[in-house]
Amino acid sequence: MNNFLIHAIKLTRHYRVGKTEVAALSDVDLIVRRGGFTALVGPSGSGKSTLLNLIGGLDRPSRGEVSVDGLSVGAATEQQLARYRRERVGFIFQSFNLIPTFSALENVESPMMLAEVPKRERRVRAASLLESVGLAQRTQHKPNELSGGEKQRVAIARALANRPLLLLADEPTGNLDSKTGAAVLELLCQLLKAQGLTLIMVTHDPEIAARADHIIHLRDGAIQKIEATRKTEAPP
């Protein structure tokens, strides 16, 4: 439990599409340690997004189990999952997924609103988070007034709002040009080191994957191999 943040045992997810059953993920066993950057790579349909969603509690496994920081995500109740997503996980999506009627500041505040954080504290923290991602000048802007890179930064600030342990990013640079994408990636890596977070990112860009500590290759719903890119201890 100590060093392991995520422990998946025979994790399986299938969908019924019409009459056929599609196995998005089959019997995945996985351990991810605390801290560090893990990339999930693989062709489309390999199950990487499914794995991410299962870890994040947005989806439930059909069979098997995944536990994160001691919480058995598959077996948790709706309320427990909501709390888990609120307090322990931060999501970053390819299409940013900001709330269009909220300003940048309010978007960053939104997880704190759900966590019943009092207004003043919320405002202060949101402002400082936006500052740390370089958007102190843009707090009152609505999403449609921000560029792609700026939106993703807001999303990152939001993901950090409730001090999560785990950041889950699904192709975060997919909708950004290479320069902006690189800047966003840089930001993420910095925050990672500064706050001791664990980051799991789905990507199909090998350059991005190369910056991870570990790369998990998926194909057809199963793990092909796990690479360690740095001189960190090899995972089991």
Added chain:
Amino acid sequence: MNPLDYLRTLLRQFLLTAMIALRALRRNKLRSSLTALGIIIGVASVVAMVALGNGAQARIESQISALGQNLLTIFAGSRRAGGVNSGLGSASALTLEDADAIRREVPDVVAVSPEDTTSAQAIANGRNWSTTIAGEAPEYLEITDWKLADGSMFTARDVRSAAKVAIIGSETAHELFGPLNPVGQTVRVKNMPFVIIGLLESKGTGMGGMNQDDRIIVPFTTAMRLLTGDKYLRSVSVQISGADRMDAAEQQITSLLRQRHRLTAGRDNDFSIFNQKQIADTVSSVTTIITLLLGAIGGISLLVGGIGIMNIMLVSVTERTREIGIRIAVGAQPADILLQFLIEAITLSLLGGTIGVLLGVGASQLVGRLTSFVPIVSTGSILLAFGVSCAVGVFFGFYPARKAALLNPIDALRYE
């Protein structure tokens, strides 16, 4: 956490959710207004129609009670033969002895006024005016609960001597004397001079559009002897001791008269009785039914308004599927989503309800000004309309809110 803190947090969260809900409504003001319009019209129509119905009812009731309290009027001649002035000259006769018998023998009778009424030209002050000449007893004023504006009523002695004295109604006085005080003046009826000794207070238009202020009242003996030549009374007005005794008294008077007129079983009454209470009751139940029907129609439009809310909320949920997914990903509970959409629906319906009440009150006032009804807005109907509009919001908002709360976040996030 102590209970006070808990409440404070609950309130804060509620207000926050309300803020988010209101912002969503403001985002599309036109749509929100159109949706609320259904409720506005529904509530306004309920409030206005019930107010008008109540006003009409009150108006009619006051007209009936303006005739007098607990009044029974016995007319000579059966109803089939026609009303007061049929004058068939048949054996159907109401006599003074009948009137006396009624006064003596029917226990619930408080006062009796034998009547002989006709119409004639009244000439005075260089003008003439065709009016009703009502021959009555002094008790008449008491029976009809009518006060004098000036002067005094004639007495039993005037009745005994068939004196040529008269009480004049306000309308007739105005026609003949203008602004002059008629008391002490002389008016000629059928070429005979009558001294006016009293002026009646205005009573306004009575039932059936009859203007009660257009008449001259003289002793009935004078009327019979000098004006009509009738040997018999045309009617008798009777006051009963209490509203609950009216029907019993009517029965008693009927059997008394049948006995006196030697009417055997199987023969119709040769008189007819106008029971003020029965008429009032009938009118009351009719107007109540009408008011309820009108209210029900308003209620139906309220229902339609509710369906409108549900419809729009469903569209709204579909449109905001992505946004709902985002909230779930960020950690919202199904209960938070449910509450948010429910608050949106209730805000629409309460807002519509408030505007509807104001509009309904305004509309009923306007109609009141154009017609002669005074609308009565009952607090009960306002509270009911409010309560119902709130319930409509909750009821019709619930299904869409639930739908939103149960969305699968992954599908929702993928929604275009």
